[in-house]
Each structure stands twice: as structure tokens, then as C-alpha cells.
Amino acid sequence: MKNDEIKILAIESSCDETAASVVVNGRDVRSNVISSQVPIHTLYGGVVPEIASRKHIERINQVIDEALKEAAMGLDEMDAIAVTYGPGLVGALLVGVAEAKAIAFARNIPLVGVHHIEGHISANYISAPELEPPFICLVVSGGHTHLVKVTDYGKYEIIGRTVDDAAGEAFDKVARAIGLGYPGGPKVEAKAKEGDPSAIAFPRAKVSDRPYDFSFSGLKSAVLNYMNGCTMKGETYNEADIAASFQAAVVGTLCDHAVMAIEEFGVDKFALAGGVASNGAFREAIKDACDQRNVKFYCPPPILCTDNAAMIGAAGYYSFISGRRDGWELNAVPGLKLGER
Amino acid sequence: MKIVALDSSGLVASVAVLEDDTLIAEYTVNYKKTHSQTLLPMLAEIQRMTELDMDTVDAIAVAGGPGSFTGLRIGSATAKGLGLALDIPVIAVPTVDALAYNLYGFSGLICPIMDARRNQTYTGLYRFDEAGHFVVVKKACAVDIGEIISAVNEKEEPVVFLGDGVPVFSDTIREKITVPFSFAPSHLSRQRAGAVGALAFVYYSEGKYETAAAHRPDYLRLSQAERERAEKEKANV
Numbered sequence: 001m002k003n004d005e006i007k008i009l010a011i012e013s014s015c016d017e018t019a020a021s022v023v024v025n026g027r028d029v030r031s032n033v034i035s036s037q038v039p040i041h042t043l044y045g046g047v048v049p050e051i052a053s054r055k056h057i058e059r060i061n062q063v064i065d066e067a068l069k070e071a072a073m074g075l076d077e078m079d080a081i082a083v084t085y086g087p088g089l090v091g092a093l094l095v096g097v098a099e100a101k102a103i104a105f106a107r108n109i110p111l112v113g114v115h116h117i118e119g120h121i122s123a124n125y126i127s128a129p130e131l132e133p134p135f136i137c138l139v140v141s142g143g144h145t146h147l148v149k150v151t152d153y154g155k156y157e158i159i160g161r162t163v164d165d166a167a168g169e170a171f172d173k174v175a176r177a178i179g180l181g182y183p184g185g186p187k188v189e190a191k192a193k194e195g196d197p198s199a200i201a202f203p204r205a206k207v208s209d210r211p212y213d214f215s216f217s218g219l220k221s222a223v224l225n226y227m228n229g230c231t232m233k234g235e236t237y238n239e240a241d242i243a244a245s246f247q248a249a250v251v252g253t254l255c256d257h258a259v260m261a262i263e264e265f266g267v268d269k270f271a272l273a274g275g276v277a278s279n280g281a282f283r284e285a286i287k288d289a290c291d292q293r294n295v296k297f298y299c300p301p302p303i304l305c306t307d308n309a310a311m312i313g314a315a316g317y318y319s320f321i322s323g324r325r326d327g328w329e330l331n332a333v334p335g336l337k338l339g340e341r
Numbered sequence: 342m343k344i345v346a347l348d349s350s351g352l353v354a355s356v357a358v359l360e361d362d363t364l365i366a367e368y369t370v371n372y373k374k375t376h377s378q379t380l381l382p383m384l385a386e387i388q389r390m391t392e393l394d395m396d397t398v399d400a401i402a403v404a405g406g407p408g409s410f411t412g413l414r415i416g417s418a419t420a421k422g423l424g425l426a427l428d429i430p431v432i433a434v435p436t437v438d439a440l441a442y443n444l445y446g447f448s449g450l451i452c453p454i455m456d457a458r459r460n461q462t463y464t465g466l467y468r469f470d471e472a473g474h475f476v477v478v479k480k481a482c483a484v485d486i487g488e489i490i491s492a493v494n495e496k497e498e499p500v501v502f503l504g505d506g507v508p509v510f511s512d513t514i515r516e517k518i519t520v521p522f523s524f525a526p527s528h529l530s531r532q533r534a535g536a537v538g539a540l541a542f543v544y545y546s547e548g549k550y551e552t553a554a555a556h557r558p559d560y561l562r563l564s565q566a567e568r569e570r571a572e573k574e575k576a577n578v
Contacts, residue, residue, distance in 0.1 A: 043570070050410065050564035054557075057414050061425050061554035075426060091411055094377055095418045101381045102422025106395050328381040 014088025082316025424553025
């Protein structure tokens with residue numbers, strides 16, 4: 001290997017961010033370029049898959065060029081190209097996958113397909129250079145809610161997952177209902193700061209027989225029912241109290257599951273990942289729970305929590321050194337499961 | 342000059358390599374629409390069989406639309422990736438132009454029809470003049486099948502139809518057409534990257550090419566969400 005450094009160009013296009021990054025040895029981020037489509041999708045109140053796919057193809061070369069330029073490296077210095085191939089929006093994923101394959105083919109560079117959630121988890125390797133498996137990771141984003149035991153690099157046991165809406169999805173839906181718009185996460189969080197988290201007792205759903213699984217669709221319905229109830233009675237409702245009480249219910253549920261896993265599995269390290277990990281109330285709650293139990297708490301900064309390619313470069317590195325190589329037939333797999341190929 | 346040409350705009354996946362007046366290789370598969378898994382392996386196979394050094398390629402030609410949105414993006418993203426990696430331009434050839442170019446030498450009108458669903462077709466009208474030059478009579482468009490048949494009837498001259506819209510619309514054509522017509526034989530009736538590449542040489546000589554970064558498919562249609570939003574805004578004015 002060149003100078004004992006393994007350099008990876010990573011590409012991510014699974015949802016509404018077009019991203020590219022150069023990562024050295026899995027943890028040293030030389031560039032992390034993200035072109036966000038949020039302003040466009042805001043017009044539609046959520047991500048429109050066809051528009052997302054179209055925007056990816058308009059921006060992808062510029063984003064990759066910028067990532068290489070910022071890292072002051074050329075394609076021929078890359079040891080591998082890592083690309084997200086699932087899960088996500090199929091049309092969006094396909095742009096990154098086709099682009100990555102073509103670049104790798106043209107320059108004869110090894111190709112490594114990366115699982116998007118594995119990327120989110122691996123963001124912690126970037127922000128915490130000392131972190132090594134085993135640890136438990138709670139991945140919470142607009143599309144995913146997974147409680148995962150990371151037993152080794154690239155080895156995962158899923159402890160729990162959502163059976164319906166992802167936590168971030170619930171934030172988006174509630175934000176829409178109380179008129180805050182898209183994206184829901186940051187908007188609900190800001191509004192919640194003005195409200196009383198104990199004002200309304202929203203339910204904290206449990207999934208029968210599967211204590212670690214999550215369910216958030218009932219909570220979203222409870223918020224809508226509460227609002228309808230107020231309207232029918234001719235009462236006004238307080239959006240800030242709704243936001244605060246809803247957020248408290250989500251955070252409470254996530255925290256309960258985290259604590260249960262920490263106690264049952266006896267790990268000494270707990271990590272957060274995914275876009276919702278940027279939520280301050282959520283971070284604080286999990287950090288407090290970890291501190292009380294002498295468990296070391298990890299959480300990447302917001303720039304590594306949102307969809308980005310640096311995390312794909314980190315996950316791709318561990319995949320690459322374990323020997324994984326993908327062929328030119330690599331396809332986008334929208335429903336890819338963690339730990340599957 | 343060497344060109345790699347790609348077409349994944351419809352059911353067919355096709356890859357070709359051309360050098361000046363010579364078609365070196367062409368690989369066309371009209372089977373299942375799994376372009377993401379087949380297009381690059383097809384290029385890799387051609388590269389292996391023809392000992393192609395990718396560094397000697399001067400431009401990437403791609404069927405730039407219309408067609409299946411996802412299919413177009415697989416072709417375009419592949420073209421953009423090759424263009425980025427090799428630092429060469431992309432020549433986007435309208436899909437229906439390349440289809441018509443399959444029928445070089447035909448003396449009447451050439452009417453490619455692609456199935457665009459909802460009784461619509463991606464189409465255009467073309468001819469070769471007496472000197473053999475390719476003439477665009479009606480440029481690529483998305484219209485109702487009846488509309489293009491009317492346009493053909495108005496020209497009052499023989500026409501040949503081709504494309505994946507033929508099996509879908511042949512009954513409608515037979516019913517409404519008033520001029521002598523025929524359907525192209527199977528070896529000429531679908532997308533072929535060889536035609537995309539051959540026409541790309543013409544486009545390139547006319548200065549019609551772009552950077553890989555600037556290239557994007559020309560869908561000829563807005564996304565459904567954009568269309569609905571535009572309609573809503575119109576209604577609100």
C-alpha cells in the first residue's frame with residue numbers, strides 16, 4: 001500500500017443529499033462535501049424521489065470534483081471507491097452506484113459497496129478515534145430507527161428496530177401537522193424549547209413480545225387526535241407544548257430502550273448515529289443515562305450525523321481491509337438489510 | 342477519434358465502441374430491464390474482447406433522453422462517471438434521433454415511437470435528404486399517439502415506424518394512418534448504441550457536446566410532483 005495510507009473516495013446519494021468525501025485509513029477525513037436538496041423538497045413538504053434523483057445527477061460530478069480538490073488528491077491516488085448501495089430511494093441510489101462504478105472501471109480502482117446504516121454507525125469512528133467495537137449504537141434518522149450491537153468492524157446484531165415509522169419520520173409528520181414545515185427535526189426541536197414537555201401525556205408505545213422494537217406511528221396519530229379533539233371542542237392548542245410533549249415521548253422511548261440494552265448486554269460504550277442524533281434533547285437524555293451507569297457515551301457532530309459521504313468512507317475502509325470487493329454488476333438495493341450483502 | 346456510446350433509455354441496454362468510420366464493437370441486449378446490473382459489465386466485456394485502453398477514448402456518447410427516467414439516469418450517470426474519470430466530454434444524443442438514424446438511406450419519413458405510457462409517445466420526425474444528410478423534421482417530443490399520426494398524415498408521403506411503441510400503438514396506427522406505412526424489421530427497430538455513437542460523431546463535429554459535469558438527461562417531462570405543483574399554482578392565480 002502507498003505509504004501505509006489507504007485512501008478512499010466515498011459517494012453517497014441515498015436520499016436528498018449528494019455527497020462525496022476523501023477519507024484516509026477510515027478515520028482521517030480529508031474532505032466532506034455535501035450538496036443538500038432540502039430547500040427544493042421543502043416546497044413539497046418532504047422528499048420527492050423523482051426530484052431527488054434528478055438533482056443528484058445534476059450535482060454529482062461537481063461534488064466529487066470538489067471532494068478531490070479539497071483533499072488535494074487525484075483519482076489515481078485512491079485505493080478504493082466506496083458507494084452507498086442501500087437502503088434508500090432506489091432512483092437516488094442508482095445515480096451514485098452507476099457513477100461510482102463508471103469511475104472505478106475507467107481508472108481500474110477497486111469498488112466497495114457500503115450499507116447506509118453501517119455508514120451512520122461508522123461516523124463514530126471519525127469523531128472518536130479511540131472508539132473500537134464492541135459497543136451498542138442507536139441509529140435514528142428520517143428513514144431508520146435501529147438499536148444495533150456492533151460486535152466487530154462490519155459485524156452487527158440488530159437488537160431492535162421500528163415496526164412502522166422511523167423516529168425522524170414522526171418528527172416530519174408532526175411538524176407538518178402543527179404547521180412547522182419540512183424538515184421536521186430541527187423545527188420541532190426549536191419549537192419544543194418554548195413549550196412544556198409534560199403538558200400533554202402522549203403515549204410511549206411498546207411492541208408486544210419484542211421489547212427492543214419501536215413503534216412511532218401511534219404517537220403521530222395521538223398528536224393528530226389531540227389536535228382534532230381541541231378543534232372539535234373549540235379549544236386552541238399550544239404548538240410549542242405539542243412539540244415539547246411529542247419530543248419528550250420520542251426521546252423517552254428511545255432512552256428507555258437504550259437503558260434496557262445497556263443493562264442487559266453490559267457494554268461499556270454506547271453510541272448514537274443518524275440525523276436525529278443532532279437533536280439536543282435526545283443527545284442530553286442518552287448522555288445522562290450513560291453517565292449515570294458509567295457507560296462511555298459517543299455521538300458524532302451534526303455534520304457527521306446528517307447523510308454524508310465521510311461516514312461511507314469510514315465504513316468502506318473497514319469493508320475494504322476485510323477484503324470486500326464489488327463487481328461491475330453492483331446494483332442499488334433499496335431494502336438492503338444491515339449485515340446482508 | 343474514439344467514442345464509447347451507451348443507450349439504456351428503454352427496455353434495451355446497448356454499448357458500442359466506435360473509432361472514426363468504424364464500429365469496433367456493439368453489445369445490445371433486449372431482455373430484462375436490469376440496466377444497472379448489465380450496462381457496465383457489457384462495457385467491461387467489450388473492453389476485454391477488443392483490448393480497449395480506456396485512456397484512448399476521446400468522448401462518451403449517451404442516449405440523452407427521452408426515455409425511462411431511471412434508465413436515462415443509469416446511462417447518464419455512467420457517462421458522467423466515465424467522463425469525470427477520463428476527463429473527456431459527453432455527447433448527449435436525443436434518443437429518438439439515434440433511433441431514426443438506424444434507418445439510414447430510407448427515402449420517406451422516419452417516425453420513431455417510444456411508449457411513454459398514458460397513450461403518449463416519445464417521438465419525432467426525420468428524413469435523410471438526397472445527399473444522405475440527416476434532417477430533423479420534427480424534433481423529439483412527448484405527445485399523444487394521435488397527434489404524431491396526424492402530423493405524419495399531413496406530410497402525405499410514405500413513413501416507417503420503429504421503436505418500442507410499435508407493439509403498443511400498431512393498432513392505433515393501422516386505424517388512423519392515411520399514408521403508405523411500414524414497420525422497421527427487428528434488427529433495426531430498437532435502440533442501438535452503434536447509432537448513438539455514429540450520430541455522436543456528427544453532433545461532435547457541429548460542436549454539440551458538453552462537460553461530463555454539465556451533462557444531465559433531457560426527460561422532456563417534468564416529474565409528477567412538479568407538474569401537480571405547477572397546476573395547483575396556475576389554479577390559484
